[in-house]
Amino acid sequence: MNWLAIGVTVKLASLTSLALVAIGLPIAYWVTFSTWRWKFLVESIVALPLVLPPTVLGFYILVAIGPHSPLGRVYTDLAGHPLPFTFEGLLLASILYSLPFAVQPFAAAFEQVDRRLIEASWTLGRSKVQTFVRLIVPLSTAGLITGVVLSFAHTLGEFGVVLMVGGNIAGETRTVSIDIYDEVQALNYAGAAKTALFLLVISYLVLLAVYAMNRKVWSAWPRK
């Protein structure tokens, strides 16, 4: 088994989930509570990675962050090297690719929070931000964990986007799924099988955790 690739993958998935908590929470809050009539435009953009072929998404990200784009030029000037085919570039792509997997469970959980509780909090002098931190987030824990876990699992297995944006640099952008592809190309089926099984088991365990939690089979969360 290629532990180097596993290390890169776990690091990528962890950082992606972490970033998605920071980015996904405000987006999910806005999607849930905004009354803007054109909200669906943003909702569809957030959900786009669900249906878009990863190569297409990867292609656009590659162009957007490439040295010829304004964004790419700014980054190159600041960091001294271009963004594509680096771990940072891969991380950015992963965040965009897994966005709906975090935002949708977050938004679904926020939706479940009783509006009357939120209103009661406002009348008690608590600002919208305080209400979010003290009320909405604690009452949405199951949905928040689901979002984090799903985006983690989704990043673990991404392939197309990694190939387009990250390439295949050992220790930098070679993730587990790329490694499996390499092994198969090299006709090393035994190596591929081991790594594939590893990914299968991890993914299954993650989903097991999500479903078990949402059914509330564990008593860690009080029943309503």
Place this chain on the structure above:
Amino acid sequence: MAAEVVIDITKTYPGRPPIHAAIRYALDQATSLVLFGPSGSGKTTVLRSMAGLEWPERGTIRFISRTWLNTEARVRVPPQQRRIGYMPQDYALFPHYSVAGNIGYGLGELSPVERTTRVEEMVELFQLQGLETARPRELSGGQQQRVALARAVAPRPQLLLLDEPLSALDAPTRVQVRGELRRLLTQLALPSIIVTHDWTEALTFGDVIAVMGKGNVLQVGSPKDVFSRPKNADVALIVGVETVVEGSVIEQGEGLATVRVNGTTLKGLGADPVGASVLVCIRAEDVVLEQAGSGMTSARNHLVGSVTGMMPQGVMVQVMIDCGFPLAALVTRGAMEDLSLRVGSQVTAAMKAGAVHLIGR
């Protein structure tokens, strides 16, 4: 300038008639306005607009010297800045906070020490000792109601807004809590606006009553005015209690009280102690008219008086009788002819003690 509250708002929900509410009343230390009317009359919308949770498309809300809403001047004060205590119908207690956590939730501006002291004060005032660490779901309906009220009152608001404060309780608890709540509101000396569809609650709490129907404020006045002198047939139908007079309890026997109203004595239901002043409420349809001096029925009350007026109401006639106080009775045209009633004729009005409701204030 005298302290007053001015409400003049229009709010439209798609597919429903617009809600227009224009209410203006003078405010002293603890004036309580009751918004009274059937469900769907728009009372909760008015209350939520006062809380800043609903934004009327047009109008003004002024509380004493502060403008909370003025759509023309684009003034929209958010709920956080209104310093109100709001208790929604189902209390909306925070399920993940303890009783103490709920009560302390709105005390963010106090220091931790002050906060603890204030929560302790509230726990004592609302008799929640021993429940400080309990979660809302472990409490009875009456306890939940007290926690919700304590939470609303704890930040020392300048106005208390209660939406159907007793409707989530079962009937026996409701009567008991009604009295407690009235005493608490007096003790807190806090102006309040209370929404209810129950006339006993309206009479218990209201210093000023605004009767609402079909999205409009139909009448604003003192409880006696509104109930005894409804402005029109719509108001009369909504209040449903034609006689409301003041009296005082002169004898008390296990819930059956004898009251004196301007020289006339009556027996009615009410647990208020001797000496208490009460509102005596009688629905016109519960009053039976008999020939003056005719035989006894099982009814506890027989009042002799003279007819002062008669108003046809469909197939019925509302007869006004002066028996020491003005009493309304509802009879059929046939009964009116049998009794040969006319203005000035003597008549006996009979009613069961159960039809005489006494409401302590």
